[in-house]
Amino acid sequence: MVRREGCVYAYHDACPHYGDTTLPWRQDAYLDPSGEHIMCAAHGALFEISTGRCVSGPCEGQYLTSMPVYINDADEVVVTLNGTDSQIRSDSSS
Amino acid sequence: MNIIGPDTLVFGVEDIDNCTQFLLDYGLEPAGNGRFEALDGTGVVIASKDDPSLPAPLQSGSMLRKTIYGVADQSTLAAIADELGKDREVTVLNDGTLETTDDFGFALGFQVTVRKPLSLSAEQVNAPGNSPKRGVNEVGVHSHAEPKPRSLSHVVYFVPDSVKAEAFYADRLGFVTSDRFTGVGPFMRPAGTDDHHTLFLIQTPPHMQGCEHFTFHMGGPTEVIQAGTNMVNKGYESFWGPGRHIFGSNWFWYFKSPMGCNMEYDADMDLHDDQWVAREATLGADASQAFLLQFREKWAPMGPPPKTSGQ
Numbered sequence: 001m002v003r004r005e006g007c008v009y010a011y012h013d014a015c016p017h018y019g020d021t022t023l024p025w026r027q028d029a030y031l032d033p034s035g036e037h038i039m040c041a042a043h044g045a046l047f048e049i050s051t052g053r054c055v056s057g058p059c060e061g062q063y064l065t066s067m068p069v070y071i072n073d074a075d076e077v078v079v080t081l082n083g084t085d086s087q088i089r090s091d092s093s094s
Numbered sequence: 095m096n097i098i099g100p101d102t103l104v105f106g107v108e109d110i111d112n113c114t115q116f117l118l119d120y121g122l123e124p125a126g127n128g129r130f131e132a133l134d135g136t137g138v139v140i141a142s143k144d145d146p147s148l149p150a151p152l153q154s155g156s157m158l159r160k161t162i163y164g165v166a167d168q169s170t171l172a173a174i175a176d177e178l179g180k181d182r183e184v185t186v187l188n189d190g191t192l193e194t195t196d197d198f199g200f201a202l203g204f205q206v207t208v209r210k211p212l213s214l215s216a217e218q219v220n221a222p223g224n225s226p227k228r229g230v231n232e233v234g235v236h237s238h239a240e241p242k243p244r245s246l247s248h249v250v251y252f253v254p255d256s257v258k259a260e261a262f263y264a265d266r267l268g269f270v271t272s273d274r275f276t277g278v279g280p281f282m283r284p285a286g287t288d289d290h291h292t293l294f295l296i297q298t299p300p301h302m303q304g305c306e307h308f309t310f311h312m313g314g315p316t317e318v319i320q321a322g323t324n325m326v327n328k329g330y331e332s333f334w335g336p337g338r339h340i341f342g343s344n345w346f347w348y349f350k351s352p353m354g355c356n357m358e359y360d361a362d363m364d365l366h367d368d369q370w371v372a373r374e375a376t377l378g379a380d381a382s383q384a385f386l387l388q389f390r391e392k393w394a395p396m397g398p399p400p401k402t403s404g405q
Contacts, residue, residue: 025116025350027329033108033352042333043252043306044155044354056155058302 001069001079002030002038004049010067010079011052015040017059038064095173095268097284098207099292100246101136101164102129103308105157105353106143112352113140119328120349120357121242121321122310132310135208136164136246140353149193149201156304157354161200161249162191164207166286174204177266197262198253198303212244217314217361234316240324241317243310247344247360248292250306256280256297263293272366273341275377281341288365290342307348309358315345318359322347326389337386341373346383 001010013022017040024030025041032039037046037055045057052064068080107113110128117138122130131137141148141159148159165171175184175192184194191205218228228234253259256279263269269282272290279295296306312318319336326332333356335347344363351357375381 021333022331024331025352026112026331029112029352033112041331041350041352041354042356043302044157044304056301058298060301 001077002049007050008069008071008077009049009052010069011038011047011064012067014065015042015045015059016054016062016064017043017045017057095177095284096166096170096286097174097204097267097269098164098166098209098286099284099289100161100249100308101205101208102139102160102162102203103137103158103246103249103305104139104141104148104160104162104203106141106145106148106151106159107157107353108143109352110140110142116330116352116357119325119330121240123242132243132245133210133214134212134245135210136310138246138308149195152199152303154301154303158249158305159201160193160203162203162205163284164209165204167206171204171206174267197258198255200251209245214244214313217316235320239317239320241312241321243312243321243359245311247289247309247311247363248294249308250294250296252298252302252304252306253279253295254298254300254303256295259295263295269293270368271372272370273373273375275341275381276374278377280372283366288367290344290364290366305353305355307356307358309346309360311363312345312359312361314361318345318347318361321359322349323389325349332389335386336389337383340381340384341375 001008015021015023021042023038023040030038032046038049039046040057043058045054045059047054047064052066054060054062070078072078117130117140118124122132122137125131125137128140129137151159165174171192178184178194182194184192187193191203193201193203195201220226220228260271260280263282264271268285271280271282274280279297281291282293283289283291312321322336331350333348333350336345338345342363344360346358346360348356348358
């Protein structure tokens with residue numbers, strides 16, 4: 001999950017290059033050094049945070065798989081995994 | 095051409111602090127000026143991507159900026175300068191090393207090798223039918239071991255035309271193809287080593303040109319897996335492995351890195367000479383590995399006895 005400019009985005013942690021490998025080089029290291037893109041460390045693929053579209057790298061033009069996410073009335077961030085809502089963070093402002 | 099293998103890989107990066115920590119945790123020793131070394135003095139250099147002393151980056155933005163090969167002697171350096179000087183600029187840098195590019199723009203360096211001779215035992219294995227390899231009362235494993243990489247093993251390039259790239263390394267620098275994945279590319283070894291490969295070329299679309307991975311030799315499979323386990327325990331993320339390749343027979347474990355490519359541990363690679371006839375296979379999961387294991391957290395079949403009814 002990435003929060004950017006007041007919006008929250010959630011993607012499945014799998015690079016579309018091979019489809020079966022996770023993105024970060026270290027736990028939770030999902031962004032490139034500039035913080036502008038989601039990055040797959042395996043071969044340096046960069047993805048737009050807001051769309052999940054690969055803009056550079058082996059899977060250019062392909063997309064991360066997005067997950068439905070919303071902020072509920074209690075100001076909690078909720079992501080839907082396998083059709084079931086899961087509360088990921090208790091406070092969307094933190 | 096008596097080229098031994100890669101001495102140094104030079105990366106130009108944005109995030110020097112994280113690359114430094116990653117290479118230290120991988121097990122390389124800091125040698126100053128962004129250089130990190132294995133036990134034999136081969137290694138990796140991390141510099142700022144804007145460092146003016148680095149060769150120009152590839153268009154793809156690959157962070158690998160130069161592959162510096164170690165050669166046997168000055169006469170080999172002179173022969174390389176003569177050969178490559180026929181159709182491209184070969185610069186002699188202030189430190190006496192050569193700098194040029196291959197046919198696709200990968201920056202290459204050549205120097206009299208920095209490799210120090212190592213005198214270390216490999217992993218010793220006892221087995222029925224063979225005389226003991228590890229002495230009586232010598233234990234085989236230490237649970238908190240932090241094995242050190244011994245020597246820079248190989249580098250793997252994504253190239254736009256693996257046939258043309260293979261021809262460059264074969265015809266101009268004397269590399270020999272040990273094995274090949276059909277339509278993908280060759281595993282190649284230079285004349286100064288018996289290692290199955292120090293270079294593997296993978297054909298990809300041009301926008302992917304760059305470094306797929308690089309790796310250091312470890313002392314045996316136990317060292318590969320213990321070093322990899324240490325990386326997992328420090329929060330680093332496995333890409334592929336541990337397992338054992340078929341071409342080269344090397345044990346492997348790949349980790350993603352902040353250098354925008356994978357960094358591997360390998361061990362126990364096959365050695366070949368001119369009697370060897372290159373094999374060819376179609377790339378796929380079956381041809382890539384004899385077996386593939388997957389890390390899981392330590393676990394043991396123990397715990398309280400199961401509850402029985404009435405208790």
